[in-house]
């Protein structure tokens with residue numbers, strides 16, 4: 001997903017991370033200097049130039065963009081949780097009081113993302129999760145769920161087997177959860193985490209109906225560079241619908257699915273951050289889990305993952321026990337030919 005120049009300019013001025021990857025930007029005016037309340041002289045305000053989304057919800061206060069900076073109306077901004085009482089930063093424009101978005105985000109510990117449709121997303125930065133230690137949580141790694149086989153066929157579990165596996169888990173008291181539920185793992189009966197890598201369209205056409213039928217949660221790790229790419233990969237609309245359903249957590253599998261191990265810090269950083277921006281733009285939610293493509297990562301990956309995500313997921317065929325390194329979470333690889341008995345042996 002590419003940002004328009006508008007969004008790129010806006011975001012770069014807000015000192016965001018992925019700027020190094022953007023195209024050359026047009027010159028912009030100097031940002032308005034902001035101190036205590038002051039009157040600034042500016043050209044007439046345009047119609048609201050962008051839509052601000054806060055944690056997935058449309059911000060109903062006024063938003064403007066001028067002088068190379070984005071501003072929101074102060075009265076509404078002060079209703080954002082965590083900002084109540086912050087009255088030190090504001091400017092008056094045409095008799096109305098505004099606060100700059102960049103400073104607003106810094107004050108509230110949130111981050112900004114933009115998309116092609118002049119949406120700016122203001123999202124909670126991932127905070128370190130406090131996860132109770134010593135709980136066994138089997139994490140299962142799937143890819144496609146389909147009988148329309150192409151490429152590496154062992155990656156595609158049949159929809160019939162997928163349903164049989166989920167039905168067995170539900171019938172035997174297991175609770176499919178998200179990684180985001182781990183801080184409360186001590187309150188969950190027999191937790192198990194179902195993950196689906198790469199973002200194949202059958203996750204929507206074949207898997208999603210099964211999840212809805214049984215009311216169980218799953219995590220889809222999307223390679224953002226292939227979203228809307230061809231009939232075999234998920235569309236943005238499908239991702240958004242699954243994310244909004246409350247059953248599917250959409251998380252990052254990087255932007256281009258490279259072997260991260262040995263890549264430069266800059267390249268790795270771009271993969272981790274760009275995929276995060278792409279997913280935030282599609283879902284309105286900031287992903288908190290990174291899944292290393294092909295289980296390939298190195299010390300640099302771990303450092304960057306700690307900076308940008310709450311957890312990092314590997315694929316070494318072992319049980320994950322909470323308290324182990326949250327950036328090297330192990331999973332069991334489930335292949336097309338695996339029997340229900342094999343899956344049961346992993347989970348129990």
Ligand SMILES: [Zn+2]
Nearest residue numbers: 197198293294
């Ligand atoms: Zn993959």
